Amino acid sequence: MQGKLTRDDNAGAVGSAALSVASLFFIAIMIIAFTANPVAIGTDVGERAPDVEGKAYNGTSWVEFDFESYFDNSWEEGNISGQWVAIEFMDTDCPYCQQTADEYGQWANTYSANNPNWNGPHVNFLASATELDIPGHETSRAEIQDFRAEYGHNFPYIDDIDQDNMKEWGIPGTPTYFLIQPDGIIAWVSDDSNEDLEQAIVRLTPQEGA
Amino acid sequence: MLDNLLVAAYLLPTLFGLLLVTPFGKSAGDSLAGRFEILSTERGRITAGLQMIVFFGFAVSAQTFWISSKISEGGNFCTSSSVFSCDDLLGNNDLNVDPLFGLSWGMLGMMTFAFLLFMVLVIKNEPDGEYTERFITFGTLITGVGILVILLLVSYEIQESKICLYCTTAHIANVAALIGFLRLRKLYDDKSAWKGKSN
Numbered sequence: 001m002q003g004k005l006t007r008d009d010n011a012g013a014v015g016s017a018a019l020s021v022a023s024l025f026f027i028a029i030m031i032i033a034f035t036a037n038p039v040a041i042g043t044d045v046g047e048r049a050p051d052v053e054g055k056a057y058n059g060t061s062w063v064e065f066d067f068e069s070y071f072d073n074s075w076e077e078g079n080i081s082g083q084w085v086a087i088e089f090m091d092t093d094c095p096y097c098q099q100t101a102d103e104y105g106q107w108a109n110t111y112s113a114n115n116p117n118w119n120g121p122h123v124n125f126l127a128s129a130t131e132l133d134i135p136g137h138e139t140s141r142a143e144i145q146d147f148r149a150e151y152g153h154n155f156p157y158i159d160d161i162d163q164d165n166m167k168e169w170g171i172p173g174t175p176t177y178f179l180i181q182p183d184g185i186i187a188w189v190s191d192d193s194n195e196d197l198e199q200a201i202v203r204l205t206p207q208e209g210a
Numbered sequence: 211m212l213d214n215l216l217v218a219a220y221l222l223p224t225l226f227g228l229l230l231v232t233p234f235g236k237s238a239g240d241s242l243a244g245r246f247e248i249l250s251t252e253r254g255r256i257t258a259g260l261q262m263i264v265f266f267g268f269a270v271s272a273q274t275f276w277i278s279s280k281i282s283e284g285g286n287f288c289t290s291s292s293v294f295s296c297d298d299l300l301g302n303n304d305l306n307v308d309p310l311f312g313l314s315w316g317m318l319g320m321m322t323f324a325f326l327l328f329m330v331l332v333i334k335n336e337p338d339g340e341y342t343e344r345f346i347t348f349g350t351l352i353t354g355v356g357i358l359v360i361l362l363l364v365s366y367e368i369q370e371s372k373i374c375l376y377c378t379t380a381h382i383a384n385v386a387a388l389i390g391f392l393r394l395r396k397l398y399d400d401k402s403a404w405k406g407k408s409n
Contacts (some may be wrong), residue, residue, distance in 0.1 A: 013339060017331035025324045028272040036279035041303050048282065050303070073286070 043169050049180050050168050056156040065158050071184035080206045082182025087126040089171045092147040093137040097175045101151040120207040125155040130166045213288040217375045220270040224383045230259025231390035257334040260390040267383030268323035274376045275316025296374035305366045319380050346395050353388035
């Protein structure tokens with residue numbers, strides 16, 4: 001059996017350069033891998049929560065919403081002073097959102113630093129109000145304000161009528177709830193769970209004397 | 211403050227490489243030729259300058275990729291309320307990846323400069339080899355396309371009203387490498403100058 005060999009006079013230069021560059025690339029990647037531990041952005045547990053953008057109604061006016069301001073990257077697990085975030089993706093015309101609105105408002109009052117009977121961290125409640133593509137679900141900022149007032153909620157409602165946040169978060173339907181750690185990492189998602197938000201707060205947040 | 215000093219560690223060698231690839235680098239090359247023989251010819255000066263430029267372009271790209279990774283981890287590196295805040299750009303999840311494949315700009319920079327470095331090393335070690343002309347053309351094309359990418363990234367900086375000094379250093383390295391490849395092309399077309407032992 002005869003093999004066919006080809007002579008490449010430049011193989012030495014090419015091979016040596018390729019080896020040098022590949023080694024350099026490998027070393028750089030290893031240094032990055034060993035010194036950084038990037039966290040993916042996403043809506044699964046353990047991922048960093050995507051941004052929530054838009055105007056928010058705070059009870060008096062619609063103001064620019066700054067989701068990042070709710071988080072402290074230096075928070076460490078077990079630290080009771082960090083503030084958690086609970087966010088509900090909802091539609092004011094969704095019957096189940098209406099049914100659970102009272103309960104959501106009660107939880108906002110219960111898991112608050114203002115409640116002396118709660119020995120855990122303050123949980124900031126938020127609602128992102130969208131308009132589902134279903135006939136009869138047309139909404140407006142006025143309707144969102146009325147909904148908030150009707151259920152006596154005192155937390156911000158974010159205008160997501162254009163569904164931007166809903167799409168960014170991949171929300172399959174309303175209502176969908178998330179519980180987010182003080183460092184912005186998602187701790188619990190209602191879609192993956194048999195427990196409700198209240199049970200998740202009690203189970204996951206650090207509490208004094210626990 | 212420390213992060214600005216670190217930028218200088220990438221920027222100064224890149225600028226020195228740029229000096230070497232331009233005609234203004236002749237006197238600097240001549241003064242160093244006794245120690246580094248390669249600098250005694252114009253071709254040697256340009257390839258040495260290019261090697262320096264693309265190596266530090268690679269290094270600063272790796273640094274931006276590392277900064278992006280640290281920010282996603284929850285840390286910060288060069289946060290500043292001034293216009294020079296790379297964290298605001300490298301930590302922006304909408305802007306720190308390319309719009310086609312979602313790859314980090316830092317990683318793309320690393321791959322591009324690594325390939326450029328490979329080509330420069332081949333040209334430097336085998337200047338009369340069969341790959342030389344092809345690699346000079348590739349290098350010119352890649353760094354030329356890089357100019358379009360730089361324009362896109364600068365538009366992000368204008369949009370955010372922030373400047374990322376690490377990214378700017380990588381952009382300078384790309385422009386300097388383009389100048390180097392164009393100078394190399396000109397020299398290669400003049401066969402006598404390309405083969406010249408000294409100038």
